[in-house]
Amino acid sequence: MNVRIVLTHEKILYTIETPLPPEPSLEDAVAHEAWKTHKGDMITAQCIILAAMTPEHRCQHKGYTAYEIMARLKDLYEKRTRYERYDVAKKLFRCRMAEGSSVEKHVTEMIGYIDRLSELGVGMDAELTIDFVLQSLPDCYGQFIMNFNMMNMDKTLGELLSMLQEAEPEINKKAKGNVLLVRGPKGRKGKPKSKKAKQKKSSSTAPSGGVQKTKARKGKEDAVCFHCNKSGHWKWNCKEYLAEV
Numbered sequence: 363m364n365v366r367i368v369l370t371h372e373k374i375l376y377t378i379e380t381p382l383p384p385e386p387s388l389e390d391a392v393a394h395e396a397w398k399t400h401k402g403d404m405i406t407a408q409c410i411i412l413a414a415m416t417p418e419h420r421c422q423h424k425g426y427t428a429y430e431i432m433a434r435l436k437d438l439y440e441k442r443t444r445y446e447r448y449d450v451a452k453k454l455f456r457c458r459m460a461e462g463s464s465v466e467k468h469v470t471e472m473i474g475y476i477d478r479l480s481e482l483g484v485g486m487d488a489e490l491t492i493d494f495v496l497q498s499l500p501d502c503y504g505q506f507i508m509n510f511n512m513m514n515m516d517k518t519l520g521e522l523l524s525m526l527q528e529a530e531p532e533i534n535k536k537a538k539g540n541v542l543l544v545r546g547p548k549g550r551k552g553k554p555k556s557k558k559a560k561q562k563k564s565s566s567t568a569p570s571g572g573v574q575k576t577k578a579r580k581g582k583e584d585a586v587c588f589h590c591n592k593s594g595h596w597k598w599n600c601k602e603y604l605a606e607v
Contacts, residue, residue, distance in 0.1 A: 374403040
């Protein structure tokens with residue numbers, strides 16, 4: 363509840379910030395008249411505040427002055443406001459737009475957080491809010507951000523949103539083109555292998571030593587011993603040669 367909006371008479375706002383002092387002596391006519399004015403304004407403010415409350419809160423604060431009502435409300439809701447301010451600020455500072463998502467939805471969400479912080483007493487200048495939005499954009503908006511900063515544009519958040527919406531189709535188109543260049547044509551898994559490469563691979567996968575064993579086997583069967591002139595063995599396998607040695 364915003365009491366400053368409810369109390370449309372600005373002249374009695376002091377009653378919620380300053381307690382009613384003790385009644386002065388009747389001998390001091392000026393001071394006593396000022397006290398009576400303060401008391402009358404306080405009663406008016408009290409009635410307006412109670413009228414704006416829910417029945418439950420009205421029963422809880424019926425016997426208190428306007429100043430005392432405000433003090434109690436601060437004790438009850440100030441901590442809750444602190445927690446809400448922290449939560450909204452965390453959401454704002456951590457806002458990051460996913461590439462390919464809607465820029466309108468993203469920026470509108472951030473504007474909502476900024477407006478809520480302003481309502482909670484956290485004021486930020488226009489340039490800072492613009493920086494928050496620009497820093498939350500993905501890398502594909504890098505050229506847009508560079509041009510925006512170089513031109514020193516003095517824009518509101520609404521005007522920035524309109525510019526982003528206008529640039530969004532072209533930025534998304536370029537981002538998709540870059541992805542296709544990196545990944546290559548769909549379905550292509552590399553260059554086809556040549557027949558020579560296939561033959562080389564098949565020969566390399568054959569059991570090692572198989573060809574050598576076959577050659578060695580054929581060579582032993584066709585061998586002729588130079589010692590005894592008989593076939594089927596080598597000189598160093600010849601029994602006669604070994605007996606003489």
